[in-house]
Amino acid sequence: MLTDTIAAISTPPGEGGIGIVRVSGPLAKVIGLSLFRFAGREREPESHRLYFGRILEPRDGQVVDEVLFSYMKAPRTYTREDIVEINCHGGILPVAKTLRLVLSAGARLAEPGEFTQRAFLNGRIDLAQAEAVIQIIRARTDAALKLGAAQLQGGLSGSVRRLRERLLQLLVQVEASIDYPEHQDVEEVARETISRTVSEVLDQSSVLLRTADKGRILREGLRTAIVGNPNVGKSSLLNALLGQERAIVTPVPGTTRDVLEESINLGGVALVVLDTAGMRETRDVVESMGVLRSQEALASADLVLLVLDATAGAGDANKEILEKIAQKPCVFVLNKVDLLPAADPVDRELLQLAGQRPVVPVSALTGQGLVDLEQAVLQLVFGGEVLMKEPVMITSVRHQVSLQQAADSLREVQEALQQGLPLDLLSIDLSAALAALGEITGETVHDELVEEIFRTFCIGK
Ligand SMILES: Nc1nc2c(ncn2[C@@H]2O[C@H](COP(=O)(O)OP(=O)(O)OP(=O)(O)O)[C@@H](O)[C@H]2O)c(=O)[nH]1
Numbered sequence: 426m427l428t429d430t431i432a433a434i435s436t437p438p439g440e441g442g443i444g445i446v447r448v449s450g451p452l453a454k455v456i457g458l459s460l461f462r463f464a465g466r467e468r469e470p471e472s473h474r475l476y477f478g479r480i481l482e483p484r485d486g487q488v489v490d491e492v493l494f495s496y497m498k499a500p501r502t503y504t505r506e507d508i509v510e511i512n513c514h515g516g517i518l519p520v521a522k523t524l525r526l527v528l529s530a531g532a533r534l535a536e537p538g539e540f541t542q543r544a545f546l547n548g549r550i551d552l553a554q555a556e557a558v559i560q561i562i563r564a565r566t567d568a569a570l571k572l573g574a575a576q577l578q579g580g581l582s583g584s585v586r587r588l589r590e591r592l593l594q595l596l597v598q599v600e601a602s603i604d605y606p607e608h609q610d611v612e613e614v615a616r617e618t619i620s621r622t623v624s625e626v627l628d629q630s631s632v633l634l635r636t637a638d639k640g641r642i643l644r645e646g647l648r649t650a651i652v653g654n655p656n657v658g659k660s661s662l663l664n665a666l667l668g669q670e671r672a673i674v675t676p677v678p679g680t681t682r683d684v685l686e687e688s689i690n691l692g693g694v695a696l697v698v699l700d701t702a703g704m705r706e707t708r709d710v711v712e713s714m715g716v717l718r719s720q721e722a723l724a725s726a727d728l729v730l731l732v733l734d735a736t737a738g739a740g741d742a743n744k745e746i747l748e749k750i751a752q753k754p755c756v757f758v759l760n761k762v763d764l765l766p767a768a769d770p771v772d773r774e775l776l777q778l779a780g781q782r783p784v785v786p787v788s789a790l791t792g793q794g795l796v797d798l799e800q801a802v803l804q805l806v807f808g809g810e811v812l813m814k815e816p817v818m819i820t821s822v823r824h825q826v827s828l829q830q831a832a833d834s835l836r837e838v839q840e841a842l843q844q845g846l847p848l849d850l851l852s853i854d855l856s857a858a859l860a861a862l863g864e865i866t867g868e869t870v871h872d873e874l875v876e877e878i879f880r881t882f883c884i885g886k
């Protein structure tokens with residue numbers, strides 16, 4: 426059981442306005458009060474109130490820092506345990522010293538994510554909600570934050586739980602009819618109910634699963650590879666999108682040798698943009714390694730920005746690259762249009778090559794067309810609609826995999842029904858589907874996985 430008391434610094438290291446030491450567990454209050462002196466006449470803190478006072482070194486009564494002290498009585502707390510928070514002045518020493526005193530008074534240093542893990546283990550939030558906490562902390566865009574907040578409110582958990590409940594009822598029914606095999610009519614009814622319920626649950630799972638790609642992109646960012654021939658202006662485009670001179674730009678073809686990765690916020694969507702080495706045959710060892718990396722970046726990308734030199738026309742389209750991007754969402758970026766006469770139409774042949782894919786003339790040098798590029802990307806990936814219409818979305822690969830497993834098991838059930846297999850065989854697949862759904866909310870999950878999830882958190886959370 427969770428009988429020990431844990432403590433950690435819950436604010437980021439370094440200088441700041443305040444630094445908070447958080448203590449959670451049965452000894453939190455005793456430990457806190459052994460170090461804290463009220464400035465006023467109080468002797469006992471009321472729950473969920475702030476008190477001004479000092480942290481004293483118990484050995485010699487030396488003042489360590491002036492602080493605000495709060496005691497939050499279980500179970501109305503983050504962890505559902507007693508919690509004490511000490512708001513020190515935000516400097517490395519006062520906070521670290523206060524933590525050290527808390528530890529010598531009997532607390533143990535918390536593991537990363539252990540406060541949230543306790544909230545989960547004590548049943549205040551489920552696993553999907555706990556994962557939402559880290560999602561909120563790491564959110565880089567409004568959309569990602571909104572998704573995290575919705576998941577913390579229990580949106581996804583509720584949907585999954587409703588699916589589980591239906592399957593659970595079904596399983597109870599099936600097991601009951603297995604117990605009375607002599608009633609043929611009972612079995613008939615059971616088969617009908619199973620078939621109907623399973624296909625309804627499958628439908629709902631599919632609706633959820635369809636949100637997964639968009640959900641992941643909104644959370645993690647859209648991996649966007651900028652590719653093309655040498656010297657077409659790929660690095661210049663990265664810099665222009667970023668609004669800062671991040672990549673080296675020179676008139677020498679083969680300038681970029683490595684893949685550069687940068688995050689940008691494009692109309693509310695996080696883009697992880699990869700600038701790559703221009704693709705060409707080369708004898709240069711370093712450059713050819715760069716080209717290999719470009720190909721890897723291309724393979725892993727959700728979206729490709731194929732940069733072409735507008736002054737070169739269709740001749741600049743690299744056959745090899747075109748083959749590789751056939752299966753990916755791709756925007757043809759016609760760069761250096763500032764070098765063309767303003768009225769020049771886009772090369773016919775090039776439009777043909779692009780086919781359905783958008784062709785956007787830009788100039789990385791002057792910034793012309795960058796807004797159109799932004800629009801084209803949003804249109805391509807989200808149909809122009811970044812706002813979430815879906816009430817609940819899948820944002821994590823872990824959830825997606827579990828949901829997929831559940832759906833697979835349910836399809837097995839349908840198969841078995843069609844083949845007229847005995848009910849006890851069906852109940853095995855039904856149970857498997859239930860277990861897979863339970864992994865999302867943490868009802869049926871291995872301890873090691875839980876550990877693994879929380880260890881990705883920050884210390885003090
Ligand atoms: N006129 C004009 N020049 C540009 C534009 N974009 C890039 N350039 C120039 O084209 C040259 C190559 O630009 P880079 O951004 O280094 O091209 P790259 O595709 O990254 O080249 P590699 O890394 O060698 O593959 C530089 O001299 C840039 O100043 C543009 O929109 N207009």
Ligand SMILES: [Mg+2]
Pocket residue numbers: 659660661672673680681701702703
């Ligand atoms: Mg470059």
